[in-house]
Amino acid sequence: MKHGVNVTALVVFVLFFVAVTVMGFLASRWRRADDAQHLDEWGLGGRSFGTWVTWFLLGGDLYTAYTFIAVPAAVYGAGAAGFFAVPYTIIAYPLVFLFLPRLWSVARVHGYVTPADFVRGRYGSRGLSLAVAVTGILATMPYIALQLVGIQAVLDTLGVGGGANSNWFVKDLPLFLAFAVLAAYTYSSGLRAPALIAFVKDTLVYIVIIVAVIYIPMRLGGYGHIFDTAAQKFNTVNPKTGKPAGSMVTGPNAQWAYATLALGSSLALFMYPHTVTGVLAAKSRNTVRRNMAILPAYSLMLGLLALLGFMAIAAGMGKGVKGYNAQLAVPQLFAGLFPDWFTGVAFAAIGIGALVPAAIMSIAAANLFTRNIYKEFLKPDATPAQETKVAKLSSLLVKVGALAFVLGMDKQFAINLQLLGGLWIMQTFVSIVGGLFTRWFHRWALLAGWAVGMVYGTWKTYGIASPATKHFGGNTAVIPGIGQIGFIGFTAFVLNLIVAVVLTVVLRAAKAPEGADETRREDYSAEAGEAAVDNAPVPAAAH
Amino acid sequence: MVSAERVLAVLSLLVPIVALLWVSSYSKVTPELGGVPFFYWYQILWIPVSALFTGAAYLLLNRDAKQRKAAPGAVDTAAGAKAGGRP
Numbered sequence: 001m002k003h004g005v006n007v008t009a010l011v012v013f014v015l016f017f018v019a020v021t022v023m024g025f026l027a028s029r030w031r032r033a034d035d036a037q038h039l040d041e042w043g044l045g046g047r048s049f050g051t052w053v054t055w056f057l058l059g060g061d062l063y064t065a066y067t068f069i070a071v072p073a074a075v076y077g078a079g080a081a082g083f084f085a086v087p088y089t090i091i092a093y094p095l096v097f098l099f100l101p102r103l104w105s106v107a108r109v110h111g112y113v114t115p116a117d118f119v120r121g122r123y124g125s126r127g128l129s130l131a132v133a134v135t136g137i138l139a140t141m142p143y144i145a146l147q148l149v150g151i152q153a154v155l156d157t158l159g160v161g162g163g164a165n166s167n168w169f170v171k172d173l174p175l176f177l178a179f180a181v182l183a184a185y186t187y188s189s190g191l192r193a194p195a196l197i198a199f200v201k202d203t204l205v206y207i208v209i210i211v212a213v214i215y216i217p218m219r220l221g222g223y224g225h226i227f228d229t230a231a232q233k234f235n236t237v238n239p240k241t242g243k244p245a246g247s248m249v250t251g252p253n254a255q256w257a258y259a260t261l262a263l264g265s266s267l268a269l270f271m272y273p274h275t276v277t278g279v280l281a282a283k284s285r286n287t288v289r290r291n292m293a294i295l296p297a298y299s300l301m302l303g304l305l306a307l308l309g310f311m312a313i314a315a316g317m318g319k320g321v322k323g324y325n326a327q328l329a330v331p332q333l334f335a336g337l338f339p340d341w342f343t344g345v346a347f348a349a350i351g352i353g354a355l356v357p358a359a360i361m362s363i364a365a366a367n368l369f370t371r372n373i374y375k376e377f378l379k380p381d382a383t384p385a386q387e388t389k390v391a392k393l394s395s396l397l398v399k400v401g402a403l404a405f406v407l408g409m410d411k412q413f414a415i416n417l418q419l420l421g422g423l424w425i426m427q428t429f430v431s432i433v434g435g436l437f438t439r440w441f442h443r444w445a446l447l448a449g450w451a452v453g454m455v456y457g458t459w460k461t462y463g464i465a466s467p468a469t470k471h472f473g474g475n476t477a478v479i480p481g482i483g484q485i486g487f488i489g490f491t492a493f494v495l496n497l498i499v500a501v502v503l504t505v506v507l508r509a510a511k512a513p514e515g516a517d518e519t520r521r522e523d524y525s526a527e528a529g530e531a532a533v534d535n536a537p538v539p540a541a542a543h
Numbered sequence: 544m545v546s547a548e549r550v551l552a553v554l555s556l557l558v559p560i561v562a563l564l565w566v567s568s569y570s571k572v573t574p575e576l577g578g579v580p581f582f583y584w585y586q587i588l589w590i591p592v593s594a595l596f597t598g599a600a601y602l603l604l605n606r607d608a609k610q611r612k613a614a615p616g617a618v619d620t621a622a623g624a625k626a627g628g629r630p
Contacts, residue, residue, distance in 0.1 A: 086586045087563035090593045094556035097597055224578030249582040255566040289601050296594040303587040
């Protein structure tokens with residue numbers, strides 16, 4: 001392992017960083033609209049993105065820096081179990097193909113900016129809308145924090161900011177700088193900035209991964225040797241626990257967990273506010289549909305990337321190091337095997353890969369706060385210009401919060417919360433997706449189902465200990481009634497659904513007030529170019 | 544409202560979901576491909592295959608939409624479904 005600062009890599013890294021910063025600020029002029037004061041402009045890029053921009057934006061949004069670090073780290077640590085990210089991203093697109101186009105249409109017709117806007121309009125319920133908004137913000141905050149963890153892993157490996165004896169200010173200065181820059185251009189350019197930077201990010205990621213899966217096995221003696229070495233590691237029984245560290249394929253007792261993690265995570269994926277933001281920014285319903293067929297190109301990258309975990313084992317990363325941080329496995333693999341200049345390119349891909357989703361997430365959280373808390377409860381007569389101002393300011397606050405989170409608290413805590421975030425956001429699925437197809441569910445039943453899912457999932461996860469942490473140490477437990485180990489979030493989701501169905505029957509029998517529905521049946525299939533969309537309350541962006 | 548295209552589209556979408564959730568069908572080491580265990584290359588292979596199925600669903604639904612537009616007595620006579628068309 002090299003010590004000290006890797007100068008060549010650092011220079012390349014900084015050059016890329018400066019380039020995307022310039023792009024971020026220039027982005028505000030890209031496809032500029034007449035009415036820049038409207039929240040649709042800052043928060044949704046004018047709802048104007050075509051197929052390819054949407055592809056880059058969503059790809060940049062879904063496949064984050066943390067993904068690049070965490071997925072191979074999970075494979076490095078546990079083998080097959082860490083690979084569930086692959087079926088997860090395969091299942092996600094056909095699944096959401098069924099309902100996302102409906103969400104796009106109804107949001108376009110009624111000018112909805114957030115998923116909570118839709119819930120408010122569909123069920124006429126401020127309480128349910130608030131629950132969806134708060135869940136979204138809660139789930140997004142730790143996710144932003146984890147993007148910083150991704151940058152930190154890269155900076156540590158580069159030799160900047162690391163070192164136990166440097167003081168906290170020097171240590172965290174590079175992170176501060178990166179974040180200040182991010183906050184500034186998100187503030188000024190809104191969603192256009194990450195959309196433009198995503199081009200650079202995704203191109204770099206494709207290049208780095210393709211090079212990595214060809215070049216690294218050549219250096220390590222081929223895939224056969226890599227998997228043999230990994231099999232050796234996972235077959236060795238750990239004397240402390242009496243169990244092997246992982247396995248090369250999912251064992252007979254791990255299949256439910258593998259499948260429920262994949263299915264549950266794919267249900268959650270497009271409930272996240274930042275992914276909804278990316279979808280609503282598309283200019284037509286068909287743009288959204290087309291993207292479901294071309295986004296798997298990124299999953300292919302993810303699948304290959306996951307294999308890097310095995311390569312890190314074969315390259316001997318962290319071998320014999322006590323309490324080794326698996327998240328450093330891939331950055332160290334790159335630094336150890338690539339020429340210095342290409343290490344710089346690879347790290348730039350990860351670093352910029354953190355900025356794009358962090359920007360979109362903070363915009364999405366800001367949209368939620370502005371539309372569903374500020375305008376709904378604090379200032380109902382806010383003008384669009386005021387909304388935009390509040391959203392810009394709250395995007396800053398969100399980022400400062402995430403930074404404080406990472407610097408002030410245990411990193412493990414951020415990771416735990418992000419796992420919980422996936423579980424939480426899944427509990428909004430019944431309200432949102434159910435609502436896209438039927439008005440049968442009662443709003444109070446949905447709220448009760450949401451609450452049950454949240455409480456059950458959080459409580460169950462709290463009770464799990466792991467070597468790294470006393471609580472929230474995992475995300476699987478025995479599924480009541482089935483007896484197999486499964487994803488807690490998915491069990492919570494099923495409970496949520498059962499409660500919602502049962503209470504809906506009860507409340508309907510009791511003739512509880514249903515609330516007003518402002519949407520019509522045809523709104524859910526409206527396409528750009530049709531009258532309903534052209535006469536939408538929000539003026540279509542002109543450019 | 545049910546047409547052959549719609550049914551086929553939903554079926555195309557279901558194929559990859561069912562295939563990947565059926566974990567025991569691919570939870571094995573052999574046959575290897577270029578040194579990569581079956582478990583890994585099989586799932587990675589499903590990524591492009593799933594994209595083909597989703598693409599098929601997209602085309603089927605577009606065809607369905609066109610037929611609906613062309614059908615006599617169609618209510619919707621709006622500006623037409625130029626994808627992303629702007630007046």
